[in-house]
Amino acid sequence: MPDERDLTPEQEARVSRLLAEARHDGPIPADVAARLDRVLAGMADEEVERPGQQAAPVVDLAARRRRRAVSLLAAAAAVVVAGVGIGQVVGPDRGGDDGATSAGAGAAEDSADSERKAQPKGAPERTQSDRLGSREEPVWLTTKSFARDVRRYRTAGGVVSEGDAVVGDNQLAPRRARFSCGAASYGPGTLLAAYYNGRPAVLAYRPPGGDTQVVELLQCGSGQPIRSTTLSLH
Amino acid sequence: MPDERSDIELLRAHVEGDHAAFGELFARHRDRLWAVALRTMGNPEDAADGLQDGMVAAFRRAGSFRGEAAVTTWLHRVVVNACLDRIRAAKVRRAEALPEDLEEYGDRGSTTTATGEAEDPADLSEQAERRRQVLDALATLPEEQRAALVLVDMEGYPVAEVALILDCPVGTVKSRCSRGRARLAELLAGLLTEDAPEPSAPGNRPVVPPVSSTQPSRAPPVEG
Numbered sequence: 001m002p003d004e005r006d007l008t009p010e011q012e013a014r015v016s017r018l019l020a021e022a023r024h025d026g027p028i029p030a031d032v033a034a035r036l037d038r039v040l041a042g043m044a045d046e047e048v049e050r051p052g053q054q055a056a057p058v059v060d061l062a063a064r065r066r067r068r069a070v071s072l073l074a075a076a077a078a079v080v081v082a083g084v085g086i087g088q089v090v091g092p093d094r095g096g097d098d099g100a101t102s103a104g105a106g107a108a109e110d111s112a113d114s115e116r117k118a119q120p121k122g123a124p125e126r127t128q129s130d131r132l133g134s135r136e137e138p139v140w141l142t143t144k145s146f147a148r149d150v151r152r153y154r155t156a157g158g159v160v161s162e163g164d165a166v167v168g169d170n171q172l173a174p175r176r177a178r179f180s181c182g183a184a185s186y187g188p189g190t191l192l193a194a195y196y197n198g199r200p201a202v203l204a205y206r207p208p209g210g211d212t213q214v215v216e217l218l219q220c221g222s223g224q225p226i227r228s229t230t231l232s233l234h
Numbered sequence: 235m236p237d238e239r240s241d242i243e244l245l246r247a248h249v250e251g252d253h254a255a256f257g258e259l260f261a262r263h264r265d266r267l268w269a270v271a272l273r274t275m276g277n278p279e280d281a282a283d284g285l286q287d288g289m290v291a292a293f294r295r296a297g298s299f300r301g302e303a304a305v306t307t308w309l310h311r312v313v314v315n316a317c318l319d320r321i322r323a324a325k326v327r328r329a330e331a332l333p334e335d336l337e338e339y340g341d342r343g344s345t346t347t348a349t350g351e352a353e354d355p356a357d358l359s360e361q362a363e364r365r366r367q368v369l370d371a372l373a374t375l376p377e378e379q380r381a382a383l384v385l386v387d388m389e390g391y392p393v394a395e396v397a398l399i400l401d402c403p404v405g406t407v408k409s410r411c412s413r414g415r416a417r418l419a420e421l422l423a424g425l426l427t428e429d430a431p432e433p434s435a436p437g438n439r440p441v442v443p444p445v446s447s448t449q450p451s452r453a454p455p456v457e458g
Contacts, residue, residue, distance in 0.1 A: 007416050014426050015415040019387035021361075022368040028268035032282045036264065036289055037257070043293050044253035219323065225287045225316075226323050 035230050042209015046188065138193035139203060141217065146196075147229045150215045153192065154205060154231065182221025201226060208233055241305035249297050256293055263306055264289075266389070267313050273384040274317045276373045284320050288313030303398050310391075311399045314381055321377045364425055371421035379414035382407050387415075 007015070028036075139153050181193065181200050194203040194217065202218040216228040237258045239247065244262075247255035260267075267288070272281040292312045299308055372380055378400070385396040386407065393411075397404045419426060 007412070007419055011419055011426065012412070012415050015418050015422070016387040018364070018368050018418075018422060018425060019372070019383055020390070022273075022365045022372070023388040024269040024272050026269075027265045028285075029278065032268065032278070032285070033264070035282065036260070036286060039286055039290065040253075040257050040260070040293070043290065044257070224319055224323070225283075225290075227283055227320070228286060 038209060038212040038230060039214050042206065042212065042214060045209050046207055138195050138200070141194055141196045141201075141203070143197060146217070146227060150203065150229055151231055153203070154213075154215075180220075184218075184221055184223035186218050186223045187216075196226065242301060245296055245299060245305055248293075249299075253293075256296065259305070260289055260292070260309075263309055267309060270310060270384055270389060271313055271317050273369075273372070273388055274314060274377070274381050275320065276369070280320060280324075281317075284317035285313060287320065288316035291316055304395075307395055307398050310385070311401065314385070314399055318377050318381060367422060367425060368418075371418050374421065375414050375417060379410045379417070382410035383414045383418075386411050 027033075139149070141149050181202060186202050186204055187206070189204050189206040192203040192205070194201045196217055200220045202220060202223075204216045204218055206214040206216065213231045213233055214228060215231060217226045218224065219226055237244065237255075239255070239258075241259055241262070244255040244259040248259070264285070268281065268285055271285040271288070272278060275281040275284050288309075292309055295312070299305070303311075372383065375383070381400060382396060385391045385399060386393060391399070393404055393407050397407045400407060
């Protein structure tokens, strides 16, 4: 290759030396190590509770929420989502808990701007009633406000309450006819249909581990993580 | 009291239900895995995400490890793949980003990727400036070339082991390294001029602790 012939062995060695000098020799930062430890502890707890299983068992609270979310199934016929359980979260206009309703309204106001920015041309047209807090709709996320929005959706929708270890299952519960997401294994926890920078994705609130909860944004059709964050439950 | 079990023993124990063993195994290698993730991703935030992805994948896929390569090689492979997946996904997102998002991506791009390391106390020194330039240039390379150079030139792993980590032939690793160095030589021409050759100092590789493993690297591990 031409570019390979451009360098003499000495020049290659000098580039290698520059790279070697730029090697990172420090230990892993304490906050990253602590975060990884929390994630590991959460996964270990999960395995102890459900060894070898990917899907989370449904607890009573989840069943109760699911009963109240029956309307979320209405658009199932036109949606190609498979294996995504997003039926556990009830919006304020569906008789959700009062606390969740209040928080959802606040979050709707706060995130409206970022949501508008995230909506691409050709994306499903949204109305006032589609705004954050209405759990029938996919949640809207952007790169910039990801962590903040993830926290707000959790609070607003009552995604997982404190001490509520598992609220999700893999029940089909699409939110909107025009939202589509290919089948894949998205893992345990509460899964929400999402638009990330205008693209369909799955937002997975993993079962809490101790005082933290890992939230992963997953690629439609593959379940591969796009990004993740860890929420403190304190 | 340190756990004296070997890497493979810890991994097997994890598969059999002793999940603390995985924590011990990962803690043993996470500093080097962090360094690889940091240099591959280019900034601490994305490196933490990539390392976490890799750790989660390794935890869940441990049962698919067949012992055909060193456990550390397998761990590196899972982490590097997780990082490369993130980079590729980010490229897709950048390509599809709305104008409103571009400003933010600018903050995460190659011009700043290597400058956010708060742990570097000498960021105003000449050495730190040179390091910054090198990392900025490294960040412009295609991810496959970058990963190869991080593992070979920065971390000092043998090309054969890097081939296992990247799941490609040895010749491909060499080719990626050569092309990457050639590109870096163009980008870092000023530094290379300053950096006069030192014929009497052939050893330019960092001293890297040997990869602790009880398993020989014979073939790429099989992943589920």
